[in-house]
Amino acid sequence: MNVREALKSGSSQKVLAWDLPTRIFKWGLVLLVADAWISNKFGGSMPAWHKWNGYAILVLIVFRLLWGFVGGSTSRFAAFAASPSRALVYARDIFIAGRARRFLGHNPAGAYMIFALLIAVALQAIAGLYSADEDRLIIEGPLAKTISDSDVDRMSSFHASWFNVILVLAAIHIAVNLLYGFIKRDPVIQAMISGSKPRANYEDQQEARPGAPLAALACGLAAIVVVFGGIFALGGNPLR
Amino acid sequence: MKLKLLAGATLLVAASAVYAQNDPIAARRAILKGFGDATKAPAAMLKGEEKFDLAKVQTALKTYSDGAKKLPALFPDNSKTGGDTAALPKIWEDKTRFESLYAKLGQDAAANMTAIVDEASFKREFPKQLGDCKACHDDYRAKKQ
Numbered sequence: 001m002n003v004r005e006a007l008k009s010g011s012s013q014k015v016l017a018w019d020l021p022t023r024i025f026k027w028g029l030v031l032l033v034a035d036a037w038i039s040n041k042f043g044g045s046m047p048a049w050h051k052w053n054g055y056a057i058l059v060l061i062v063f064r065l066l067w068g069f070v071g072g073s074t075s076r077f078a079a080f081a082a083s084p085s086r087a088l089v090y091a092r093d094i095f096i097a098g099r100a101r102r103f104l105g106h107n108p109a110g111a112y113m114i115f116a117l118l119i120a121v122a123l124q125a126i127a128g129l130y131s132a133d134e135d136r137l138i139i140e141g142p143l144a145k146t147i148s149d150s151d152v153d154r155m156s157s158f159h160a161s162w163f164n165v166i167l168v169l170a171a172i173h174i175a176v177n178l179l180y181g182f183i184k185r186d187p188v189i190q191a192m193i194s195g196s197k198p199r200a201n202y203e204d205q206q207e208a209r210p211g212a213p214l215a216a217l218a219c220g221l222a223a224i225v226v227v228f229g230g231i232f233a234l235g236g237n238p239l240r
Numbered sequence: 241m242k243l244k245l246l247a248g249a250t251l252l253v254a255a256s257a258v259y260a261q262n263d264p265i266a267a268r269r270a271i272l273k274g275f276g277d278a279t280k281a282p283a284a285m286l287k288g289e290e291k292f293d294l295a296k297v298q299t300a301l302k303t304y305s306d307g308a309k310k311l312p313a314l315f316p317d318n319s320k321t322g323g324d325t326a327a328l329p330k331i332w333e334d335k336t337r338f339e340s341l342y343a344k345l346g347q348d349a350a351a352n353m354t355a356i357v358d359e360a361s362f363k364r365e366f367p368k369q370l371g372d373c374k375a376c377h378d379d380y381r382a383k384k385q
Contacts, residue, residue, distance in 0.1 A: 044378075045371025133377070134384055135276050137283040138370045153384050160383065240288060 014196035017104050019072035019210035021219075025064050026192055032057045033121060033166065047139035054128045054141075055227060055238055061122045062223035070219065071211035074105030079204065081115075082108035094184075102186065104202040113173050120166050127162065129231065130155040142236030265323030268314035271307040275373070278303040282366055292359040297366065301349045301356070304369065308346030312339045326382040338380060345372040 018026075032053055039050040068077040082090075087108040093099040094109075101107070106114055132140040132152050144152050180186045191197045199206075231238045278300040284290035285297070315331055315338070331338045348369055356362050 041378075043371075044374035045368040047367070047370075133374065135279070137276065137279045138374050138377075140287070157383065 013199040015104070015199045015207040016072075016195060016210060017191040017197040017208050018074060018195050019208065020195065021063075021067060021211060021213075021216035022072055022075040023192060023195055025060055025067065029057065029060050029064075029121065032060065033170070036124075037163070044138065050139065051128075051141070051238070054125050055231075057121060057125045058227045059220075059223045061118060061125065062226050063219050064118065066219040066222060067211065067216070070215050073205055073209040075211065080106035080108075080111040082111050087112055100184070102200055102202045104197060104205045104208060110176075113169070113176070117166075117169055117173060120162070120169055124159065124162050124166060127155050127159040129236065131159040132156060142231050142238045142240070143234055146235045263323070264314040264316055264319045265325050265327075268311055268327075269323070269325070271311060271314070274303055275307055279370070279373075282362075283370070286363065286366060292362060294356070294358070294362070297356055297362055298353060301353045301369070304349035304372075305346055305353065308342045308349065312342050328380050328382055331380045338376070341372065341376045345369075345376075348372055 035053050036050065036057065039046070039053050043049040067075055070076075073079055090101060090108040093101055094107075103110075129141040129143040130147055130152060132144040133156070134153075136144070136149075136152070141155075144155075147155070177188050180188045181190075187197060228238055281290060281293065281296040282300050285292050315327065315335075317332060319325070320327070320329060320332060352365050352369060356365050
């Protein structure tokens with residue numbers, strides 16, 4: 001039974017698609033990326049707001065990298081990383097041939113968007129550590145003093161413009177997911193909220209196995225240590 | 241001798257007034273550069289890199305307060321380009337908002353001259369002052385390339 005039939009028959013049989021830590025990461029990152037913009041726009045008098053937002057983003061990203069190895073079965077990189085040719089064949093099947101191909105987790109093309117978003121946001125956050133306002137008076141990343149002034153200018157200018165790349169990626173990401181929901185009737189957005197999808201004949205996995213809560217806790221703590229320890233090790237003080 | 245000095249000083253003041261009128265770009269750049277220089281010490285104090293010094297903070301606030309009164313007049317329509325200006329054309333598109341930001345800067349500085357009396361009040365109030373700088377720089381100052 002495919003997804004469409006499952007929905008039509010009103011089958012209430014649901015299977016786990018995304019474990020809780022993965023969902024907390026996902027929506028946490030959405031909120032923090034939004035808050036990154038808000039804190040820059042409205043937090044001129046509160047530089048700590050924007051800086052701590054950036055640290056939190058880095059912690060989430062590092063958590064996700066670790067979770068990609070020890071997390072739930074659909075969250076592991078090995079489960080969704082696909083070769084470019086697989087992704088292209090998938091995209092052709094879906095968009096040109098109009099074939100229905102169902103994945104419980106990330107599909108082969110979507111996997112590329114996930115990596116692109118993770119890399120784009122990580123680059124933005126790392127650049128932020130080395131950025132400062134032009135006069136180095138209003139806001140300064142904790143590592144800005146470890147590089148030359150001209151490099152700080154370069155990093156800051158990257159940090160200011162790269163956000164647009166994130167916006168474009170996010171816009172495509174949202175649009176495609178809405179298309180999946182409304183045209184393919186594949187409730188991908190609901191799945192990322194509730195964690196479950198209708199039982200169906202998926203190509204990748206029939207049901208996700210969640211990551212261990214203790215492993216999630218360990219990944220979260222490790223991420224905090226990596227981010228804050230890393231900034232200290234590189235000669236900055238994120239707490240100041 | 242004294243008279244000569246006085247005359248010289250008067251001439252200098254008059255000359256700089258003429259200078260400001262003839263070259264508003266240089267005049268506003270000098271004031272804004274003064275803002276930056278005055279802010280160095282308080283910014284370092286906020287980061288804990290320099291010891292708190294109320295006198296330097298008050299000097300900075302006085303600099304903002306004085307400059308904020310002069311700056312709105314230093315962006316006449318014929319000063320949109322030239323003189324290595326970093327002023328963006330947007331200034332002249334929303335002049336009212338632009339000038340209101342200087343008004344806010346001046347008001348905040350004046351208020352802080354009485355509100356900031358010790359390190360605690362400095363740490364609480366001064367960042368708002370820096371927020372006033374950013375509010376204007378974000379929209380009206382060209383970014384370094």
